[in-house]
Each structure stands twice: as structure tokens, then as C-alpha cells.
Amino acid sequence: LAQPVTPELLVSPSSQDGDLGSECPEDRGNWTGRLDFLLSCIGYCVGLGNVWRFPYRAYTNGGGAFLVPYFIMLAICGIPIFFMELSLGQFSSLGPLAVWKISPLFKGVGMGTILIVSLVAIYYNMIIAYVLFYLFASLTSDLPWQHCGNWWNTDLCLDHHVIKAGNTTFPVNITNTVSPSEEYWSRYVLHIQGSSGIGDPGRIRWNLCLCLLLSWTIVYLCILKGVKSSGKVVYFTATFPYLILVMLLVRGVTLEGAWKGIRFYLTPQFDHLLSSKVWIEAALQIFYSLGVGFGGLLTFASYNTFHQNIYRDTFIVTLGNAITSILAGFAIFSVLGYMSQELGVPVNQVAKAGPGLAFVVYPQAMTMLPLSPFWSFLFFFMLLTLGLDSQFAFMETIVTAVTDEFPYYLRPKKASFSAVICIALFLMGLILTTEGGMYWLVLLDDYSAGFGLMVVVITTCLVVTRVYGMKRFCRDIHMMLGFKPGPYFRACWMVLSPATMMALLVYNIIKYQPSEYGSYRFPTWAEVLGILMGVLSCLMIPIGMVVAVLREEGTLWERVWQASRPTMDWGPSLEENRTGMYVASLAGSQSPKPLMVHMRKYGGITSYENTAIEVDREMEEEEEEE
Secondary structure, eight states: OOOOOOOGGGSOTTSBTTBOOOOSOTTTOOOOSTTHHHHHHHHHHSSHHHHHTHHHHHHHTTGGGGHHHHHHHIIIIIHHHHHHHHHHHHHHTOOTTGGGGGOGGGHHHHHHHHHHHHHHHHHHHHHHHHHHHHHHHTSSSSOTTSOSOSTTOOTTBOOHHHHHHSOOSSOOOOTTOBOHHHHIIIIIISOGGGOSBTTBOOSBOHHHHHHHHHHHHHHHHHHTTTHHHHHHHHHHHTTHHHHHHHHHHHHHHTSTTHHHHHHHHHOOOGGGGGOHHHHHHHHHHHHHHHTTTSSHHHHHHTTSOTTOOHHHHHHHHHHHHHHHHHHHHHHHHHHHHHHHHHHTSOHHHHOOOTHHIIIIIHHHHHHTSTTHHHHHHHHHHHHHHHHHHHHHHHHHHHHHHHHHHSHHHHGGGHHHHHHHHHHHHHHHGGGGGBTTHHHHHHHHHHHTTSHHHHHHHHHHHHIIIIIIIHHHHHHHHHHHHSSOOOHHHHHIIIIIHHHHHHHHHHHHHHTOOOOEETTEEOOHHHHHHHHHHHHHHHHHHHHHHHHHHHHSOSSHHHHHHHHHSOOTTOSOSSGGGOOGGGTTOSTTOOOSOHHHHHHHHHTSOOHHHHHHHHHHHHHHHHHHHO
16 A cells, blocks of 8 residues: 655654654754753853852851852842853754854854853863872872972971971971972972973973873763763763762861861851952852853753753752852861861961862861872862863863854764864963963963953843843743743843843953962063953954944945844744744745644644744734734
């Protein structure tokens, strides 16, 4: 018997041989498991900053009182912008560059994002290389930074084990001394004494160079098959740090003097809340911790199915990230409390932030514990897993952005293209492995994702709400999730989030301080170079505008108006998800009503089709009113 022929009108061009079983573009790839997306987002947001920046920021800005502005800023600026990025990515199934089909006039925002992410990826992987170095150094029975007397130590080195074992009836002056861990970090790992400053990088440290090569190799192997491979790796890298964090926390709170550190960390000083600096610090912590503006969230969401519940995922990730930061504070400060008691100094003298905490203070604290190599290995393995999944996101963002721009040429060769990107960034990062590499790392850290990133986020927020239109954006979310964002999200997107970001930007400019590393002050040319890094990402926006306007025809105003409107193919990537104004706007479209495709696929009208009908009806009513 002859097989029944399916009418062409009922077949979506995006389906292969009439098979409508897949809801994502096959050639682009998509998440293969239910938890891939959620764990990737958690791994991306929960990074090194949760361990080495949040606890320090909390204790310097009012202790427990800091949690008040922290959660308020999370509600005003963190959650709404997080949800906006996920919505843009999931609705369009496009990367940070191609997503600007929403308004081609502002494609420079995407270019600025890629520049920022590339600079961050270079130095972030160097930090992972330092972690690998310490991880290997911990595979010994006696930690190398435990005692003085090594070739890299100076006469200023003071071993706390000697003080404790000796006669402690007389006070020991430790003000002009240096701990063995500090000399190990600066004189052995960095060998910073071989460089006179940023203009004199010195020789390459080959052990650091090999660690950097290893970290890039690990990253490449994990993103080799895009989200299909990295989506599986995060099942380990996003969950294992929590196990180690709990182990460190339990070990920390059982130490003598631990509560001294925890009390120091959490004692609320409510008078700090009257200071604008505390509120700005809280907003900065939220801004950088959630990773908004880097394109990672948008990229991950672009691999979702069209109806994935990102509303629920937004709250899981943002609140989970905040709780992790607070937990990490307990793990860090309980050990610092024990350390301060052992050394007989106040907690504020041992507390540090950033690399100083991870590579000097905490390793020193590890030497005071029984089984110190075991706890040291655990700590650095936790840092490695925390750093890696954030690095996966940066690389996936760069690769996805470019391959979405040139899908016909690059998508079939995505593995090779990823290798080229990794090699290029490794070569650019070689200067960080020199004796003066830390100066370059500090410069990149201070300027690559500073005010440039804030300009990118503010512009994105304003374009989506003002140029594209709040009503239309909410309608898109309604079509995708089955409900419209409430007044809270609309108020934040329209006013509160952009206003907070503007305040952050102005504060950063007014309170600008030149970079420094310890007692070293950076020369003027280095400061100018750093500022140019930030300005270049901002300049991408007007450059993109000029290019977009030149591509249009007509008078200047007509060109600007045309370039600011969404392109014809803007909208859901699969035709069965395109309703209302998005119907039949894809190239080669055959289906006038994607609803018919849906009905054939699901065997009836589902809740999402009801939503599509509602959206269509709303739009028809608006057109009649106009």
C-alpha cells in the first residue's frame, strides 16, 4: 500500500524528513540532560570570587549588616538582569553577537562583550594555573611553604612552628617579619624579585608556563564538543566544590579559636549601612558574582528548548550563589580565627582578599593543621573546580558568538575553531607566566571588566526596554514561558536596575584609584593602557552603530530607524515556535501557521498553543485599536 503523503504545509523546514521530534536546531547542538543547563549556570556563577572576595567584603563593610544591602541589591539588580539575559538567549537561540538581530544598530554591545570576555579568559586561566601549581605542590608529606630555610627564603622569614615550640615567655615582634607561605608565593612561585616592575617582565617561569598549558588543555578537552561535553563535566565541577566546602567548614568550626573568626566575620555593625560605599560594594559583589554582562548566561540559555522554565532556574541559581558565598565565609573565617589565635594577633591582621587569601593566608593556615597536605590538596582542588566551570562559560561564549555569526563555515569545524581560540589565548597569556607576570595580571583584573562591562549591561537594559520595547519583550516571554513578567521585573528593568548600574558606573569613575600590587605603584603608561582596555570595549558600541547605519539605505534618520528595528528573521529559531508577528518570517518558510505543526506534533492543543493563541489575539486587538 502507498504510504500517506504529508502535505508540505504541515512540515516545518527546520525538521528533517518530516520528523518533528526535536525542539532544538540539530546542527547548533543543545543540552543533552535535564540538569545540564542548571548545573552549568551554577558552576559559572559560583566561582573564585565567592571564596576569596565575598567574605572579605562582608567583614570590611559591616559584617552581618552587609547582608542587608547584599540581598536588596540582589533583588534590584541581580535577579532581574539575570532573568533578562536568560530570556534573550532562550527566545532567540543565538549567541551574544547574533542576538543583536533584536536591534542591529547596537551590535557593538555584543562586540564589546566578546572583547571583555576574551581579556578575562586570558588572566582567569592564569589563576587556574597557579591553583594547579599549588595542587601539585601539596602532593608531598611536608608542605614546601611550611618552614623557613629554603633557598628562596630571606632573613625576614619567621616560622610560627619555631615560635610555638620555643620559649614563648617573652613577646616576639612579628611586625617586620614575613611568613614562609608569603615568601614561597612571591619569591618561589612568582619569582617576582626577578622583575623591577610591569615594564620589566623578566624571564618566563617554565613551571608556571607548563601549568598554564595544562589548564588550557583541560579547558579545551572539556569544551571540545560544545555544551554536549561541558554539560556533562559540570555534573562534577559544579557539585564537588560543595562537598569540599562542607568538609572545610566542619574542620574549620571544630578548631580552637574558630568562633573568634566567625564572630569577626558576622558581628553586625549597622552604622555602616549609612555609608554609600557599603551599598556600592554590595552591588559590585552581586554584579560580578552572578556574571551578568559577560554573555555566559545568554550563551547557556541559547542551548535550551524553547519552553524551558528559566524563571524557576533564575531564582535557584541566584539564591544558591548567595548562600554559597555566605557558607564560604564561615569556612574561611573559622580557619582565620584559629590562625589568629595560634599567631597571637588580631583576626584583621591575617584576613586578606583575592590571591593573597588563596595563595598566602589559607596555605599558611593549612600548615598549622594535622594532615596539612591533605587539607591543602582539598582546598586547591576546590578552587580548581570552582575556576574551571567559569572558564568553560567564557570559552563557550566566545566560540558560540563567532560560530553563530558564520554558521555555514565554522559550525562543522567547531572543534578546530575552539582549538585555535585556546591556542591564541594561551599565547597571549604567556606574559603572565614571566617573573613580572603578576603585575600584568593585576592590570587585567582591574581594568578588563571594569566600567566597560557596566556600560555593556546598562546599554543592553536600555535597548531591550526602550528601543525594542518593554511590551514586546514581555510578550516574547509570555509566548515562551506561558506567563508575563510581573510588575517587580518590569519596574526593575525600566528604572531600578539601569539607575543602580549608572550609580555604580559614576561611583567607579569618581572613586578611581590607580592600580597597585603591595607597595608597587604602576607607572602612568600602564594606567593609560588599562583605561584603554576599558574604553575599547565601550568604543565598540559607536563603531557598531556606524557600520549598521552604513549598511542601510535612505536619509540618515531613515537608516538609524531601520537599523534599530529587529531583523526579519528575529525570533524563535524553530518555525513551530513562531506565532503572531514571527509567522513565516524565516527564510524559505513554508508554514503559514506553525500552530498546525504543533498540533501534529503533540496530537492536540497544549498549554503553550493556548498561550500562542492568546498572544495572537492580544496583538490583533492592539492593531484594531491603533
